[in-house]
Amino acid sequence: MKSYAxxxxxxxxxxxxxxxxPSLHDKPVVILSNNDGCIIARSSEAKALGIAMGTPLxxxxxxxxxxxxxxxxxxxxxxxxxxxxxxxLLSKYSPVFWQYSIDEMFLDLTGIASGNDLLSYCKSLRKTxxxxxxxxxxxxxxxxxxxxxxxxKFGKKYKGFKGVCMIDDETKRIKALKMLNVSDVWxxxxxxxxxxxxxxxxxxxxxxxxSEKWIQKEFTVTGLKTWKELQGVDCINVDELxxxxxxxxxxxxxxxxxxxxSQIEEALTNFTAECSRKLRSQHSCCKMLxxxxxxxxxxxxxxxxxxxxxxxxxxPSNDRQELTGYVMKTLRAEWKAGTxxxxxxxxxxxxxxxxxxxxxxxxxxxxxxxxxxLAKTIDAINLKNGQDAVHLAIQGHDKSWFLKxxxxxxxxxxxxxxxxxxx
Amino acid sequence: xxxxxxxxxxxxxxxxxxxxxxxxxxxPSPAQxxxxxxxxxxxxxxxxxxxxxxxxxxxxxxxxIGIDNGDLLIIDKSIEPQDGDIVVAYIDGNFTLxxxxxxxxxxxxxxxxxxxxxxxxxxxxxxxxxVWGVVTHNIKTQFRRQ
Numbered sequence: 001m002k003s004y005a006x007x008x009x010x011x012x013x014x015x016x017x018x019x020x021x022p023s024l025h026d027k028p029v030v031i032l033s034n035n036d037g038c039i040i041a042r043s044s045e046a047k048a049l050g051i052a053m054g055t056p057l058x059x060x061x062x063x064x065x066x067x068x069x070x071x072x073x074x075x076x077x078x079x080x081x082x083x084x085x086x087x088x089l090l091s092k093y094s095p096v097f098w099q100y101s102i103d104e105m106f107l108d109l110t111g112i113a114s115g116n117d118l119l120s121y122c123k124s125l126r127k128t129x130x131x132x133x134x135x136x137x138x139x140x141x142x143x144x145x146x147x148x149x150x151x152x153k154f155g156k157k158y159k160g161f162k163g164v165c166m167i168d169d170e171t172k173r174i175k176a177l178k179m180l181n182v183s184d185v186w187x188x189x190x191x192x193x194x195x196x197x198x199x200x201x202x203x204x205x206x207x208x209x210x211s212e213k214w215i216q217k218e219f220t221v222t223g224l225k226t227w228k229e230l231q232g233v234d235c236i237n238v239d240e241l242x243x244x245x246x247x248x249x250x251x252x253x254x255x256x257x258x259x260x261x262s263q264i265e266e267a268l269t270n271f272t273a274e275c276s277r278k279l280r281s282q283h284s285c286c287k288m289l290x291x292x293x294x295x296x297x298x299x300x301x302x303x304x305x306x307x308x309x310x311x312x313x314x315x316p317s318n319d320r321q322e323l324t325g326y327v328m329k330t331l332r333a334e335w336k337a338g339t340x341x342x343x344x345x346x347x348x349x350x351x352x353x354x355x356x357x358x359x360x361x362x363x364x365x366x367x368x369x370x371x372x373x374l375a376k377t378i379d380a381i382n383l384k385n386g387q388d389a390v391h392l393a394i395q396g397h398d399k400s401w402f403l404k405x406x407x408x409x410x411x412x413x414x415x416x417x418x419x420x421x422x423x
Numbered sequence: 424x425x426x427x428x429x430x431x432x433x434x435x436x437x438x439x440x441x442x443x444x445x446x447x448x449x450x451p452s453p454a455q456x457x458x459x460x461x462x463x464x465x466x467x468x469x470x471x472x473x474x475x476x477x478x479x480x481x482x483x484x485x486x487x488i489g490i491d492n493g494d495l496l497i498i499d500k501s502i503e504p505q506d507g508d509i510v511v512a513y514i515d516g517n518f519t520l521x522x523x524x525x526x527x528x529x530x531x532x533x534x535x536x537x538x539x540x541x542x543x544x545x546x547x548x549x550x551x552x553x554v555w556g557v558v559t560h561n562i563k564t565q566f567r568r569q
Contacts, residue, residue, distance in 0.1 A: 022553055024511045132501040134555075241563035249525040 002234045003109040003141060003168075004148045005122055007090050007129075010136045010156065011040035012103035016082045016318050017072050019134035022216070032057060036073050040351075042246065076288050076351065080310025081310035088306060093125050095298045098238040101246040102290065102350050106145060106238055115168070122164045130163075141166040142173075144230035146238055149186035150176055177205040177230060187226045187241045192219065195250045204230055244282075249274045249344020250292070257295065260344040264293060264345055265328060271347040272327045273391065276320040279349060280375065283356070285316035285350035289323065291330045293345035305340040307331070315364050317369050320378075323349070426486075468560050474501035476556060477509060485509070485520055487537040490561045496520070498556035509558040514550050520558070 009015060014029040028045035032038065040057045049067055051060065057071075064071055083102045091097050096108035113121045122139045130136050140152025147167050154176060155165035167173050182191045185204050195218070201207050208230045215227045225235050239249070251269040258264055268291065279286060293307040308328050317323060327347060378390045457489075469475045480494040490496075496511070504510050506525040511518055512534055521534035521544070534544040546552050 022555065023516045023551065087471045128501070134472070134500060 001110075001141050002252060003112070003114065003118060003143065004145050004234075005094075005107045005109050005139050006100070006139045006145065006148045006152050007105050007107065007125070007137050007139050008152050008156075009103035010040065010085060010138055010304055011043045012044070012083075012135070013074070013079055014043035015135045016079050017070075019082070019189040021070070024070050028067060029072065030064070030069055031072050031074050033074060035184045040074065061343075074351075075314050076087075076310065080288065080290055082133060082135060083310070084127055084292075084308035086135055086137070087292070087306065088294075089129050089132060090125070091294060091333070093121075093294065096252075097294070099248050099250060099348065100238055102288075102348055106148070106265045109141070118168075119164060119166055121163070122166075126163050137163065139164045142155065143232050144229040144234045145238065146186050146226055147173065147176075147232065150180050150184075150230075153180065153184055173232065177208060178203055182202040182207050185226060185230070187222060187236070192223060195219075197299075220379075230341075245352065246348055246350035247259045247275050247278050247286075248346060248348040250344060252344045253342065257343040258343050258345075259339050261335055262331070264342060265331060267345055268293075268327050268331055268347060269324050271345075272324045273320050275347050275349045276318055276323050279318035279352070280355075280379065282352075283354060284352040285318045285355050286350035287313055287316045287353065288349070289313060289326055289330070290348040290350070291327055291334070291346075292348075293331075293342045295340050302341055303338065305336050305338075305342075306338070307314065307345075315366070315368075316351075318355060319375055322366065322371065444476045458467075467560040468497055468500075470498055470559075471501045475499050475559075478520075480520060480561065484536040484538050484541045485522075487539075489563075490491065490504065490520065490537070491563065493564070495562040495564075496558050497562070499559050500556040502557040502559070504554045504557050512552065512556060513555050514546065514552045516551070519544075523554070 003370065007060075011029075013031045017029060018024050021231075022355070024043075028049055029043040029045075030046050030051060031041035031252070033040045038054050039051060039060075040053065042051055042053070045067060049069070050066075051069070063069075080103065086103070087099055087105055090107065094107040094112060095107055096110075098106045099309045100106055109118060110122070118141060122141055125141055126137055126361055138155040140150065140155055141164070142146045142148040142151050151165040151408045155163055158165075165177050167386045180203060182188060182196050182201055182204050185207070188196070196207065199218075201210070206229060207399050210227070212224070212227070215224050219227075222236075222240065225240070228235050251267065251271070253267070258267070258352045275286075289311060289312075290310040291307065292309075295302065295304045295306065297304065309324060311330055313326060381390050454469060465472070476498045478496045478498055480490055480496055483492055485491075490509070498511050502508075502509065504523055506523060508523050510518070510523050511520055511551040512521075512523075515535070519534065521536060524535045525531070525535040526533070534546060545555075
């Protein structure tokens with residue numbers, strides 16, 4: 001049986017602010033968007049006051065004052081740096097991990113411990129992060145990522161768990177699913193939720209009681225995978241269920257890892273292309289960009305290094321060429337002299353805004369309309385001729401860094417080149 | 424004594440060349456040949472980069488042990504504070520730099536200044552109090568010419 005842990009920072013932006021303002025530890029805190037326009041993050045106390053995400057500041061200024069709510073402008077540099085600290089600490093606890101967003105990471109703890117030992121392992125992990133960085137985290141542990149996500153919901157909701165909740169047997173699984181609203185299940189979208197409501201499915205348990213055939217008929221492949229994961233069958237990869245608030249694309253590299261700047265550049269350019277594609281498919285632009293690369297923490301015999309840098313874009317963008325430019329500039333600035341074998345690298349784009357509501361910058365020199373037209377044309381060509389038919393030269397051809405996927409089977413069902421051959 | 428806190432950027436490496444034979448206060452040695460190792464102060468002074476923060480010392484309540492106004496403090500939040508440690512504490516809405524003193528009965532806790540002009544602070548149940556981090560080094564600037 002697998003053991004996954006999702007480690008999730010509690011109210012991340014508000015918690016970052018509280019590290020440097022400890023007296024606010026039990027006070028309502030809200031964070032404002034760029035130019036202090038509207039509310040983009042809240043502490044649990046602020047949520048309890050009924051302050052909604054996205055509320056314009058001017059509408060509730062009096063209410064905030066009356067309720068003694070601490071108000072902060074967003075400080076992305078700080079959040080990026082605190083994220084670096086938390087993620088770096090978490091990555092020491094397992095050789096296999098996936099950063100899911102700026103404030104969430106999945107760890108594969110299979111074989112590291114089980115039962116009560118696993119629980120203590122995670123408790124000590126939580127203490128290390130919370131004491132060391134000042135950021136409280138909640139950990140959900142289970143045999144599948146979907147169940148781990150469910151466990152973390154309970155860990156956040158009920159104080160008795162002290163931030164670590166584990167679903168590791170049938171009794172706990174059934175109890176949890178019966179208490180879990182189906183709309184709170186990881187991967188169940190709002191659209192799906194409407195449908196579930198129509199069929200009278202209220203809890204995650206109700207969902208699992210439907211037959212596989214029925215689920216297959218009524219839902220997508222992801223719906224079926226979610227159904228399986230809730231039964232304890234491990235089948236969802238982290239990048240299959242992207243977070244809406246941020247997009248993280250990362251990979252582990254094969255064998256020893258990569259040592260050359262040019263190799264990491266090539267890999268990161270491809271990740272950037274992927275992020276850009278995902279951004280455009282959901283009609284968003286990102287304001288913040290985080291670039292990271294780690295050596296293996298589990299090898300004492302080679303020198304260790306890590307890169308984790310967040311930058312703020314002058315104007316939100318989803319353009320591949322523009323984002324690639326920023327990523328390369330950041331990577332080259334952070335690149336460390338000496339020989340390090342990077343085992344993992346990735347890109348996170350975050351602070352998304354809809355692409356039709358971009359606040360332009362007076363000093364912006366990019367012709368945004370022309371840029372969008374070019375991106376649209378390239379997308380159309382690639383749709384017709386295959387992903388990356390037109391790509392940036394720096395993306396490379398041989399994808400030697402991609403070897404980690406060598407055990408991956410072909411895209412039998414989604415790519416014409418990969419379908420099975422029959423005689 | 425007030426403190427200004429900073430988040431530490433420990434990602435950079437500023438390698439300085441180390442003359443292996445030490446510094447001679449006499450004739451210069453043909454040093455180039457001996458410059459073989461490099462020192463990175465981030466590595467020397469910071470054991471836990473993820474949990475290390477900087478603060479600037481403002482005031483003179485710790486001057487008797489050589490921590491002065493303007494010193495740069497290196498703070499590690501991961502260290503479990505013990506009796507006698509110099510800590511950045513947060514008490515009743517303010518950050519303060521003091522030495523921690525625990526009574527033998529294990530019940531009372533004092534924040535001790537290192538300057539006779541200041542009084543020790545007894546920490547009681549009524550105080551809102553946390554030890555924010557343990558000070559590992561203070562860095563003092565000696566060269567003050569502009």
